[in-house]
Amino acid sequence: MFFSKGVLEKVSPLVQAMKDISLLMLALKSIAAITELGPTKVSCSQFFSMIPDITGRLMDMLVNFIPIRRTYKSVKNIGIHTEFLVHFGPRAAACRVGNDRGPEEVLFWVSLVQKQLQRAIDRERIW
Numbered sequence: 001m002f003f004s005k006g007v008l009e010k011v012s013p014l015v016q017a018m019k020d021i022s023l024l025m026l027a028l029k030s031i032a033a034i035t036e037l038g039p040t041k042v043s044c045s046q047f048f049s050m051i052p053d054i055t056g057r058l059m060d061m062l063v064n065f066i067p068i069r070r071t072y073k074s075v076k077n078i079g080i081h082t083e084f085l086v087h088f089g090p091r092a093a094a095c096r097v098g099n100d101r102g103p104e105e106v107l108f109w110v111s112l113v114q115k116q117l118q119r120a121i122d123r124e125r126i127w
Contacts, residue, residue, distance in 0.1 A: 056087040
């Protein structure tokens with residue numbers, strides 16, 4: 001719910017979820033831009049050192065709204081897929097899928113590992 005012109009209006013849960021997703025993506029895009037600048041351009045090293053934790057928390061929130069496959073595509077499009085893998089990699093490696101989308105998430109990780117492995121094999125010309 002939000003206030004508009006002094007009148008309390010109700011917002012449907014779907015509309016609110018879409019707004020939440022948009023805000024999370026805006027925050028992640030901002031972080032991607034700051035990360036691209038690098039620590040030398042950002043004068044506060046303490047702030048820059050907090051970015052991985054903040055990014056991880058925002059991605060955790062995003063996964064609560066949209067499937068992990070879509071989350072990965074979204075963060076990959078804004079250039080922070082490495083941060084995604086660093087944050088969620090241990091969860092995947094330990095098979096700690098803690099939501100109702102368990103089989104979907106396992107399928108996502110298996111597919112992603114296969115793609116990454118195939119790229120590495122092609123790049124290194126193993127076969």
